[in-house]
Amino acid sequence: MNAFQMTMFILIAIAWAFMMVEYAARILQVCAAARWQRQFSQTDRHADHKRFVKSENVMPVSVLVPAYNNAQSVLEIVRCLLNMQFQEFEIIVINDGSDDNTLLLMKLEFELTALAQPYKRSLKTSEIKAIYRSPLYANLIVVDKPHTNRADALNVGINIANYPVYVTVNADSMMERDALVKIIMPFVNDHRVIAMSGIVRITNGWGIENGYVNRVGFSKGVLGNLVALEYMRTFLSGGAQHDPLGANLNMPGAFCAFQKSVVIQAGGYSQDCLGEDMDLIVRLRRLALEQGRSHVVAFLPNPIGLTQAPHSFSELSEKRRHWHLRFLDAFKKHKDILLKKKYGRLGMVYAPAYWLFDLLGPVVETAGYALLFVAWLTGAVSGLFALSYITVLVLFGVIYSLGALLLEEGAIQRGLSAREMLQMIVYSFLDNLGYRQLNAVICTATLFRFKSLKAKKR
Amino acid sequence: MEILHGFMNYCSTVFVLIIMLCVVLLMCAHAIVSFRNKQISKRKRQLYDALEQYAAGGNAKTLFSAFQSRKGVEVLTKVIGECDEVTVKRIREIAKAAAYDDFLKKQLHNKEIAYCTMVLKLVGELRLQGFSGFVLEFLYKYRKNIDLQYVGFLALSLLGDAEALIPVCMDGSYTQALSFRSLKEIFKHFSGDRARICSVLLKAPDNYVRRVCLIMIGEYKIQQLATDTSALLDDKDMNIVLDSVRALGQLKYAPIVPRIQQLISHEKWEVRSAAVRALANIDLEQYARDVAKGLYDKEWWVRYNAAATLTEYSRLQELAREVIASGDKFAIEILRYAVQRKALKGEALPT
Numbered sequence: 001m002n003a004f005q006m007t008m009f010i011l012i013a014i015a016w017a018f019m020m021v022e023y024a025a026r027i028l029q030v031c032a033a034a035r036w037q038r039q040f041s042q043t044d045r046h047a048d049h050k051r052f053v054k055s056e057n058v059m060p061v062s063v064l065v066p067a068y069n070n071a072q073s074v075l076e077i078v079r080c081l082l083n084m085q086f087q088e089f090e091i092i093v094i095n096d097g098s099d100d101n102t103l104l105l106m107k108l109e110f111e112l113t114a115l116a117q118p119y120k121r122s123l124k125t126s127e128i129k130a131i132y133r134s135p136l137y138a139n140l141i142v143v144d145k146p147h148t149n150r151a152d153a154l155n156v157g158i159n160i161a162n163y164p165v166y167v168t169v170n171a172d173s174m175m176e177r178d179a180l181v182k183i184i185m186p187f188v189n190d191h192r193v194i195a196m197s198g199i200v201r202i203t204n205g206w207g208i209e210n211g212y213v214n215r216v217g218f219s220k221g222v223l224g225n226l227v228a229l230e231y232m233r234t235f236l237s238g239g240a241q242h243d244p245l246g247a248n249l250n251m252p253g254a255f256c257a258f259q260k261s262v263v264i265q266a267g268g269y270s271q272d273c274l275g276e277d278m279d280l281i282v283r284l285r286r287l288a289l290e291q292g293r294s295h296v297v298a299f300l301p302n303p304i305g306l307t308q309a310p311h312s313f314s315e316l317s318e319k320r321r322h323w324h325l326r327f328l329d330a331f332k333k334h335k336d337i338l339l340k341k342k343y344g345r346l347g348m349v350y351a352p353a354y355w356l357f358d359l360l361g362p363v364v365e366t367a368g369y370a371l372l373f374v375a376w377l378t379g380a381v382s383g384l385f386a387l388s389y390i391t392v393l394v395l396f397g398v399i400y401s402l403g404a405l406l407l408e409e410g411a412i413q414r415g416l417s418a419r420e421m422l423q424m425i426v427y428s429f430l431d432n433l434g435y436r437q438l439n440a441v442i443c444t445a446t447l448f449r450f451k452s453l454k455a456k457k458r
Numbered sequence: 459m460e461i462l463h464g465f466m467n468y469c470s471t472v473f474v475l476i477i478m479l480c481v482v483l484l485m486c487a488h489a490i491v492s493f494r495n496k497q498i499s500k501r502k503r504q505l506y507d508a509l510e511q512y513a514a515g516g517n518a519k520t521l522f523s524a525f526q527s528r529k530g531v532e533v534l535t536k537v538i539g540e541c542d543e544v545t546v547k548r549i550r551e552i553a554k555a556a557a558y559d560d561f562l563k564k565q566l567h568n569k570e571i572a573y574c575t576m577v578l579k580l581v582g583e584l585r586l587q588g589f590s591g592f593v594l595e596f597l598y599k600y601r602k603n604i605d606l607q608y609v610g611f612l613a614l615s616l617l618g619d620a621e622a623l624i625p626v627c628m629d630g631s632y633t634q635a636l637s638f639r640s641l642k643e644i645f646k647h648f649s650g651d652r653a654r655i656c657s658v659l660l661k662a663p664d665n666y667v668r669r670v671c672l673i674m675i676g677e678y679k680i681q682q683l684a685t686d687t688s689a690l691l692d693d694k695d696m697n698i699v700l701d702s703v704r705a706l707g708q709l710k711y712a713p714i715v716p717r718i719q720q721l722i723s724h725e726k727w728e729v730r731s732a733a734v735r736a737l738a739n740i741d742l743e744q745y746a747r748d749v750a751k752g753l754y755d756k757e758w759w760v761r762y763n764a765a766a767t768l769t770e771y772s773r774l775q776e777l778a779r780e781v782i783a784s785g786d787k788f789a790i791e792i793l794r795y796a797v798q799r800k801a802l803k804g805e806a807l808p809t
């Protein structure tokens with residue numbers, strides 16, 4: 001073995017060891033999540049959702065729906081939200097200067113009338129063109145503004161919001177009818193709660209009517225099921241594992257709730273960061289730590305947000321690139337918390353772990369496979385060795401996916417048939433035979449093209 | 459390389475075994491969940507059948523025997539959480555007729571606290587008397603368990619047992635860990651003598667308890683406690699002051715009007731806002747001029763509350779002309795908005 005081959009081998013061995021450590025950490029996550037889920041389900045048995053859903057003693061909520069060119073979905077989403085089971089809530093749709101018929105469709109459907117509504121400008125935002133109200137639904141408000149970005153649209157929504165807690169929902173996502181009461185109850189029970197997220201499920205193949213899931217199904221396409229499995233892993237093992245440690249730094253913009261006053265105090269959503277949701281969570285945590293204020297940012301596995309999986313691989317790669325770009329931008333903005341004692345576990349443990357596994361992980365994985373291929377071509381490693389390398393990582397990945405399925409079975413219990421369960425087991429293998437690697441490549445490419453992609457997004 | 463390769467092969471073997479174990483576990487979990495769901499569905503059907511047969515003159519004890527088990531308690535709790543009030547009433551009737559309380563009392567000797575909490579919850583839902591002693595015992599024994607505190611207080615409240623609630627609420631050594639909103643919800647369901655419990659608990663050491671009493675006084679119009687309520691207008695806790703103002707407004711307690719008029723210029727906007735609403739509640743026609751002062755307040759919420767209440771004022775047009783003449787942009791826009799909103803809702807405006 002010459003020096004080049006030796007170098008190649010050492011690099012491959014390092015990449016492999018890194019991946020093994022990452023997967024071991026992920027599997028520990030699943031175990032911790034399972035333990036947490038058990039505790040949660042015991043407490044949740046005593047939750048009095050039925051009583052609170054009709055009670056004025058639950059906090060009233062503003063649901064913010066930023067919409068940009070969502071003509072296809074916006075009416076269905078608003079109708080679904082109007083049917084939520086909750087005592088007092090308002091829906092604020094912020095039309096962020098859509099070029100399509102988003103606003104026109106809403107005007108016609110809900111008979112919107114422009115109203116000179118004064119509001120408190122708690123956050124600095126772009127000017128509002130008009131505020132509309134519906135004579136049909138007293139709790140529906142539609143705001144029209146020139147196009148800027150999602151962060152600005154959400155800040156506008158916060159200014160208009162009348163209630164102490166707000167929930168963000170994307171204009172292509174929905175919630176289950178009882179999701180609002182479930183996500184708000186922690187705010188009712190504990191004044192330290194500043195942000196709360198629920199789980200987002202992929203609903204391709206489900207039967208949904210006005211936000212009521214009448215059939216849990218199975219997507220006909222391969223992609224839908226792969227994404228569904230990935231969401232299970234992300235939310236059930238990631239969110240649930242981070243929760244007891246107080247390490248939730250990232251929350252799904254498609255479905256999370258915030259205490260409005262704390263967000264206003266933190267300056268609202270930042271427009272200079274592409275990952276405005278994650279940026280806000282980190283800023284809220286930093287602010288609380290700097291002020292020495294006890295706070296809770298948590299995750300719950302039972303309020304369920306619903307969204308559709310991408311329908312094609314090109315759509316998936318575009319979305320993935322977008323998500324990773326947002327993620328990278330938020331990390332870059334808050335790199336100063338890394339290894340800073342004053343941010344406690346956040347700075348010393350959680351942020352480094354995110355950097356190591358979520359940012360560096362895909363790069364190491366991609367590099368490992370590329371190096372392995374070159375090493376095999378140059379004879380540095382044998383074909384059998386390369387096969388073993390890949391097999392071990394694939395099998396480890398399968399264990400992780402199966403762990404997520406176990407969590408799903410324990411937490412949600414949505415009555416998949418035995419056949420569907422077997423299909424999901426098969427998808428746990430498929431997920432690790434190309435899909436995961438594809439995601440790693442997209443994330444790596446996004447990292448290397450970060451500057452140009454960010455400039456393009458702006 | 460050979461060492462690493464050997465290690466990889468070893469890992470592969472171990473992982474394949476783990477995967478097989480996971481698949482077996484998953485299928486077992488799936489089978490258990492399916493079986494449990496079927497069991498629950500079966501019990502639910504049994505319960506609905508029992509209700510029908512009991513209405514047709516069946517024997518309650520025989521019909522309800524299927525629920526004299528842990529699974530039965532779980533199913534009953536679940537069903538009560540899901541079904542409508544009429545069905546719950548029917549379940550209460552059959553449970554009382556079947557002497558279900560004897561069975562539940564035995565269940566409270568179970569060592570698992572989560573299960574006992576569930577039993578206490580069921581006791582409250584079924585309105586089964588004779589459990590207050592047990593509830594108090596649990597409240598003191600597991601005083602740091604928030605779930606148990608909620609369920610215990612709720613059970614006492616649903617049973618309307620003031621004699622059990624008062625001592626625990628007045629006990630300064632008992633740390634009540636429930637949130638204000640949870641406590642408010644619990645007392646909303648109190649079915650006993652509200653005037654009595656409020657008159658005592660207005661002096662409770664816990665501010666949340668006192669505030670809940672003030673809210674009950676306002677909502678249930680407990681006139682005999684108006685004087686006690688007005689004494690709390692000078693309390694150190696701003697929330698107590700706010701709830702007192704609101705309660706006095708709901709009571710339409712005229713003797714306190716001069717004091718509330720003073721509060722319209724209080725330094726805290728929350729108090730100003732509550733004062734505006736309270737005056738409107740007491741007599742809008744008489745105190746409209748005071749309420750209208752709120753339209754010119756520097757805080758948005760005070761202006762909004764004033765405008766929203768003034769849309770009920772019989773001489774609204776005259777007042778609107780005065781507001782326009784004042785030239786105050788913020789007062790004009792908030793009043794216009796309140797009027798527009800009312801019109802949009804299809805509600806009649808004063809002519």
